[in-house]
Amino acid sequence: SYVLTQPPSVSVAPGKTATITCGGNNIGSKGVHWYQQRPGQAPVLVIYYDRDRPSGIPERFSGANSGDTATLNISRVEVEDEADYYCQVWDKTTDHREFGGGTKLTVL
Amino acid sequence: EVQLLESGGGLVQPGGSLRLSCAASGFIFSDYNINWVRQAPGKGLEWVSSISNSGGAKYYADSVKGRFTVSRDNSKNTVYLHLNSLRREDTALYFCARERTTEMDYWGQGTLVTVSS
Numbered sequence: 397s398y399v400l401t402q403p404p405s406v407s408v409a410p411g412k413t414a415t416i417t418c419g420g421n422n423i424g425s426k427g428v429h430w431y432q433q434r435p436g437q438a439p440v441l442v443i444y445y446d447r448d449r450p451s452g453i454p455e456r457f458s459g460a461n462s463g464d465t466a467t468l469n470i471s472r473v474e475v476e477d478e479a480d481y482y483c484q485v486w487d488k489t490t491d492h493r494e495f496g497g498g499t500k501l502t503v504l
Numbered sequence: 505e506v507q508l509l510e511s512g513g514g515l516v517q518p519g520g521s522l523r524l525s526c527a528a529s530g531f532i533f534s535d536y537n538i539n540w541v542r543q544a545p546g547k548g549l550e551w552v553s554s555i556s557n558s559g560g561a562k563y564y565a566d567s568v569k570g571r572f573t574v575s576r577d578n579s580k581n582t583v584y585l586h587l588n589s590l591r592r593e594d595t596a597l598y599f600c601a602r603e604r605t606t607e608m609d610y611w612g613q614g615t616l617v618t619v620s621s
Contacts, residue, residue, distance in 0.1 A: 427606060444607040482548065484549075491563045493554060494551065498548040
């Protein structure tokens with residue numbers, strides 16, 4: 397199966413930029429999606445196909461993907477951004493959907 | 505408004521069975537693939553299964569293949585996940601999620617499955 401690797405935790409001060417990485421073999425050739433999950437809630441799609449934002453997601457959320465690393469950037473971080481973030485890809489060789497292990501974003 | 509509502513979770517003994525349902529509304533159900541994703545207590549998201557819009561293609565994670573079966577009834581706007589030969593490690597909150605192309609754009613609130621004697 398295709399493995400996605402995320403750091404378990406990232407900390408950032410309010411107003412700063414948070415960067416969450418998602419590593420995978422040649423992940424730049426795949427479309428990467430990002431989900432935000434606040435405690436006790438269902439996941440919410442925040443970025444799809446590397447860099448596109450669904451309607452209602454603030455412009456502070458952005459993404460990039462190249463080589464072996466995809467990144468989710470959250471600029472001007474707010475307390476409400478504190479959540480778990482997961483990357484996800486579709487593995488076309490198996491038709492499996494794969495999630496990264498998740499990153500807990502703490503706003504200090 | 506797109507809505508997905510899971511049901512059918514509960515407490516079941518190891519080796520037992522359960523059927524989960526995911527009832528959809530607010531969109532043309534037969535146009536979309538549906539995924540099941542689970543989350544064990546305190547753990548991350550794990551993809552479980554996917555069923556194509558017609559029901560003709562079904563995919564399973566290795567951890568559940570041969571024990572879980574996904575199906576859908578487009579006349580009832582509902583997807584089912586049949587869980588057989590349940591193990592303690594299947595204990596989780598089970599979400600269903602609509603798949604737009606390869607991203608999951610809408611999720612239900614989940615139904616809890618607890619496998620314990």
